[in-house]
Amino acid sequence: MRRRTSNWGAYQPGRQNTAAGSRARRRQAAAAARRGGGTTPRTPSGFWPNARRQLTKPAVFLTAAITAGIGTVLTGTAESVTGWVGHHAVALFTGEPAPPKPTIASVTPMAISGGGTVVFAKPVHPSERQIEADTDSLTGPGIVPDETAVQVMVRNPGHTTAYVTDVEVVKTCAEPLSGTVLFDPPQGNGGESDVGIGFDLDSPHPVPRAFSGDAVKLGGGYFLDHTVAILPGEPQTFLLYTRTHRHYCRFHFDMTVHVDDRTFHLTVDRKGHPFEITAGLIDDTTNKPTLSAYQVAYVPGYQARMSRGLAATSATPNFVEVDPRTWKQGPPTTR
8 A cells, every 4th residue: 555645836826736746746846856957846826925925014003103193293292292201202202301390499498487486395404695696406496386487489490381280387395395495586577479379377278379578477378379470591489488376297399380282390398308387385374475384494695684674774784584483593493
């Protein structure tokens, strides 16, 4: 019995396939091989054309999809593509750079109405020389009572207008401080700023409110009907005001700025540290500020003398320690 063999050339679509024809072709191939030649098995005439058509379909679809996507990005406008991915896709194919982030150019503490009065967390007994040299060297920075403000300059380094749409205060609060008070009466209010925004830290959820530096009062919600535009290459100054009558608080501000389709959050703090404020202690009977609730008190020398009916002289020191309850010069004898 002759074994059947497989030969691609044995099948030719459109031709009559017979055993005799197959044997004849095998004899021709063997003769060619003896002469040093050879034959290459022939594939069906429709195999590779069909295979090529099937294999190239995904490539055609993929090429079309990429071409369509590039065309959409190139022919569309920046406004039609939203979000970070869209903006950077436009920048990739058109060469348009992403808008730079607005920056905090400066943060400057401003006097409001508390004069030079500061409070320290612990009882301390500095000398007059220490007080005159630097009150920050006592136990750290003195904390302003009742209300504070910082002047913040925001700069827009880009080529399109930036819009400030919100400012939040992030706070943690506790009982007011009662260590040492360095009492210095107010000498006047701070000046008006371009944009005044204030916060009541006694509120569980403080909202940004309109603030008047001249009247030192809070109005209605600022961003309910305001948006602050910062022109390209220009700075904008804000006066951020805070107040508390009940707590000691540590806090910073978070400013929301929009440039084109991007949103930036700028942190306003004290060189990486939170701002601080404490409520001034008040007399429970009169509901007025008092020194008697503090452990240690310092007052201007002339006030200490006047409280005893004496006139100030050239030798009167700028600050002297007094009994917080009686204003008599010197530390309290009993507590």
